[in-house]
Amino acid sequence: MNKIIEKEHFSEKVVKLVVEAPMIARSRRPGHFVIVRAGEHGERIPLTIADADIERGTITLVIQAIGNSTQKICALNPGDYLTDVVGPLGKATHIENVGTVVCCGGGVGVAPLLPIIKAMKQAGNKVITVLAARSKDLIILEDQVRPYSDEVIIMTDDGSYGRQGLVTNGVEEVIQREKVDQVVTIGPAIMMKFVSLLTKKYNVPTVCSLNTIMVDGTGMCGACRITVEGKTRFVCIDGPEFDAHKVDFDEMLMRLRSYN
Amino acid sequence: MSNNNNTSAPRDAQWREDLRKRLTAKERTAIARVKMPELDPQYRVTCNEEVNQGINAEQAVIEASRCMDCPDPQCVTGCPVNINIPGFIKNIERGDFHAAAVVLKETSALPAVCGRVCPQEKQCESRCIYHKMKKEPVAIGYLERFAADTERLSGNIAQPTIADKNGIKVAVVGSGPAGLSFAGDMAKRGFSVTVFEALHEIGGVLKYGIPEFRLPNAVVEVEIDGLRAMGVEFIKDCIVGKTLTYDDLHEMGFKGIFVASGAGLPRFMGIPGENLNGVMSSNEYLTRVNLMGAGRADWDTPVLQGKRVAVIGGGNTAMDSVRTARRMGAETVMIIYRRSEAEMPARVEEVKHAKEEGVQFLTLHNPIEYKADDKGRVSTMLVQKMELGEPDADGRRSPVAIEGAIEEIPVDLVIVSVGVSPNPLIPNAISQLETSRRGTIVVDESTMQSSLDDLYAGGDIVRGGATVILAMGDGRRAAASMAEALSK
Structure with a gap:
């Protein structure tokens, strides 16, 4: 208890x-x-x-x-x-000073992103944070991420706060503007899929943190399995973080609908 | 041997000598083996009630009379924990059921569990003298269960004698059969035992794996309460290697650690479509139903409920899964197994029960692909028909594909039960620990000691996949050798 x-x-x-x-x-x-x-x-x-x-x-x-x-x-x-x-x-995030890191989070995904933003900053990286949500009232933890971010870009679908657009618009703008060494993305699976497609285009290494269906969380049940580079992996023990460019997001999206 | 030493029922006791004279060998062998009363198959598939109802006192005494009380009882050597089998059986014959339970507890921490789930036909009962007479062996398993159940239901539960506390703390990782058996033995020797369990329930595979209709949770609970009464402390929701490190355990004052973390990862076959919705491991299926209460009113965890369910595999876990699916309302339930029935690793009794419950056995069939409907849900499976070829390394005849013989079977739920790999949590967390290529912890087989002096291991994390009783035997051996090492 x-x-x-x-x-x-x-x-x-x-x-x-x-x-x-x-x-x-x-x-x-x-x-x-x-x-x-x-x-x-x-x-x-x-x-x-x-x-x-x-x-x-x-x-x-x-x-x-x-x-x-x-x-x-x-x-x-x-x-x-x-x-x-x-x-x-799960495995802890690999934290290293790689240069410039874009941390992008959607919705409630900003919460698990916060400790990574902190750690990336403390490791000496330049951290650019992109927060995205449907509307202003769904943008969370803005005040908490600011002290650890060199820049915060806010994107809302309806334009009620920050700039109107998707998280990918914010990330792409940064990539076009300056050299980005790594992207970290946490949010809805569909969002991570599109962030991954975008950064693949620009060849920027990208880490995603996946939240799949789980039962025990210790490797026992396999409910969380996904395909990474053609191989089955368990999010609970092999992840939750993976190289986003190697994750089969379409299969993951399908598996998330198991019980719908 | 142990039959005469350290037991409350030595063979040379006067009462046993008297009992041996009570009936002649001819009279004993003329008695037919007792039949286990079972729930009617039509009824039992509608509920989760225990299928085997247990024998009554009268049946038990008669069955116990069949035992010849051999001077060199081979049954004991067939038991991985060397229970004094004639000792407890003869107590039943003379009507002292409580004393029978006391004998069982001298060597087994979980007699009511073993009486239900041990493969006696491959162990104690396989060595019974009756086989030489071409007769059915003494029903040792039924009698074990009878003695343990009678004691439990009497409310007068015998506590084993416990040595004075020696002040030495030992930790157990995992509360399955290996961990519980180790904990009981160490508590008896006066050690302070703490068991760490990753899940929110104590009991490991006895709770999440083996279904209620084969092993009621209430039976497991009583055995765990017995350990609590002996002073064993249980801490749930705590993962050694994650919540606490190996070093943390040292800081907390633990002088010895027994790792019994079990078989973690379910194996899949790596065939197309295996990650479709509606294909899951038997671990997931059984955990959802047994541990998480899926399918019961007022429990939050869901489980997919199929109408046409295929279970892949031929072991006890496959039988548990397919019989669970039947009880969850499936209309067609199938076992898909790539060898023939003779090679099936499942207990004969489980196969028999499954057949009675309407399970179809598609032996010599091997799945090669799953196909989905337009929503990504499994809808059919392709199976390759097989024939038996030459025996493999295990002596089992290996199956060979019959070219072109492929069948498509409609299914809406597939449960993959083709084995498990060791849980990598502990090996990953303790880098100095020596592991095998398969990922099991390497131990000295006689002491169960690992490459680290204070760390012992047993059960599936060492064996890869074994039975409840083999795991318990590991726990006992580890307890004996760790106790000796720590007492120096």
């Missing part, structure tokens, strides 16, 4: 929870995720860790209420408990 310490609504459907998990706070690195369960009959849901505080023994999770289980988790309040939190899972 893990106690919820803080809750913040980023938007109607996007909630930030700060959760007691001292061992995970200590051992997690950027890119890691946890599996969370709410209720004794609850589903196991993978969530990427957005932040951690070793002193307080807490981790920060950002959840978008999209299905039954995420709605349950979003309805929890400070003082309530998550039934289970296990992790940190």
